[in-house]
Amino acid sequence: MSSDAVTYDAKSLLLSEYHGVLSTHSVDVAGFPFGSVAPYCLDSEGRAVILISSIAQHTKNIQANNKVSLIVTEGAVDDVHTAARLTLLAEAVKVSDADEDTKERYYQFFPPARDYHSQHNFHFYRLNTVKARYIGGFGKIHWVPASDLLHQVAFAGEEEQRMVTHMNKDHGAAIQKYCVDYNIATKNRVDPVMVGVDCQGCHIRVGERVTRINFSEPALDAMAVRERLVAMARA
Numbered sequence: 001m002s003s004d005a006v007t008y009d010a011k012s013l014l015l016s017e018y019h020g021v022l023s024t025h026s027v028d029v030a031g032f033p034f035g036s037v038a039p040y041c042l043d044s045e046g047r048a049v050i051l052i053s054s055i056a057q058h059t060k061n062i063q064a065n066n067k068v069s070l071i072v073t074e075g076a077v078d079d080v081h082t083a084a085r086l087t088l089l090a091e092a093v094k095v096s097d098a099d100e101d102t103k104e105r106y107y108q109f110f111p112p113a114r115d116y117h118s119q120h121n122f123h124f125y126r127l128n129t130v131k132a133r134y135i136g137g138f139g140k141i142h143w144v145p146a147s148d149l150l151h152q153v154a155f156a157g158e159e160e161q162r163m164v165t166h167m168n169k170d171h172g173a174a175i176q177k178y179c180v181d182y183n184i185a186t187k188n189r190v191d192p193v194m195v196g197v198d199c200q201g202c203h204i205r206v207g208e209r210v211t212r213i214n215f216s217e218p219a220l221d222a223m224a225v226r227e228r229l230v231a232m233a234r235a
Contacts, residue, residue, distance in 0.1 A: 007148040010134035013074060013084050014149060015042065015200065016212040018109065020072040022050065024061035034061055040070070040127075041109040041196070043102045044156035046149055047126050048088065049095065051106060051113055054121040062125065066092045070127055086144075087133040095124035101157035102126070108164070108195040109203065109210055153199040153220050160197055163225060167194045174233035178204060181235065184211045197225055 022038040036058045040048045048070060052059045062068065068090055074083040095102055103124060107114050116122040129146040136142075155163070167175060172191060178184070179192050186192055186206050196203040201214040213232075219225040 003142075006134060006136070006142045007144060009084065009136055010086050010132065010142075010144050011046070011149050012200070012214060013086050013134075014046075014048070014072055014088075015198070015214075017072045017075060018210050020048075020070045022058055023069045023071070024058045025065040025067065026057075027061050027064050028057070034058060038070070039110055041106050042151075042198075043105065043126065044151070044154045044160065046151040046154075046198075047128060048090070049102055049106055050092075050125050050127065051110075051116060051122050052125060053116070054123065059123075062092045068092050068127065082137050084134070084136050086135075088127060088129045088149075089131050089133075090127035090129045092125045092127055095126050099124075104161070105196060109205065110208075112208070151198055151200075152218060155197060155199070155222065155225070159222060163197050163222060164194050167229065171229075171233070174229065175204060177233055178213060179206070181232070182211070182213050184213075185209075199225075202229070 018041065019037055019039045021035050023033045023035045026032045026034040034057060036056075038050045038052065038058070040050050043049050070088045070090065071085060073085040077083040106124065129149060131146055132144040132149060134142050134144050175192050175194055176186075179186050184192065184204055184206065190207050192204050192206045194202055195205045195210060199218045199220060201212060204211050204213060215228040219228050
């Protein structure tokens with residue numbers, strides 16, 4: 001398996017899942033890892049972002065030692081032994097309060113999180129990956145450089161939001177068609193919405209469930225994104 005193929009598969013897994021097991025160094029039981037489930041989305045550069053409460057055990061652990069791991073596994077598989085999984089070895093760094101773009105992107109993926117800041121003092125943390133371990137199935141084991149998981153092109157802040165807003169406002173029928181074509185389950189009286197786009201694909205949310213759609217080939221600028229979305233609507 002070529003290094004490019006490994007990178008693509010590892011990055012696709014990270015983009016396609018939205019929660020993982022966050023492991024931190026336990027403060028209360030020294031020497032032991034402490035695992036907890038953490039929702040995440042990626043920022044504009046492809047780095048995982050989590051939202052955690054200051055009273056949570058994993059937050060206290062991070063404040064004492066910010067070296068963490070996040071393991072992401074492929075969902076909806078019959079045999080867990082054959083499922084792909086990715087472990088990020090990372091340093092957790094608090095996101096600046098001024099970084100509105102990252103916070104807004106997270107809220108698009110997880111709308112209820114907007115209310116969390118009024119409870120238990122929640123804060124965003126970015127996981128700056130040092131190295132990653134990807135297992136694509138039995139015997140397919142590879143180390144992946146952290147830089148390989150970053151987006152080739154970053155559609156950040158207003159640029160991404162313009163594309164997403166335009167699709168939701170003017171092309172709801174196209175988004176409905178994407179759901180049909182890519183077997184994304186919809187709900188009565190719940191319109192699917194686009195919540196994110198990057199150089200490799202887009203994310204569709206129905207209610208609280210987010211699903212990934214990959215482009216047939218990377219989009220290296222906003223015009224290329226438009227071309228991919230138009231082609232998908234016409235397919």
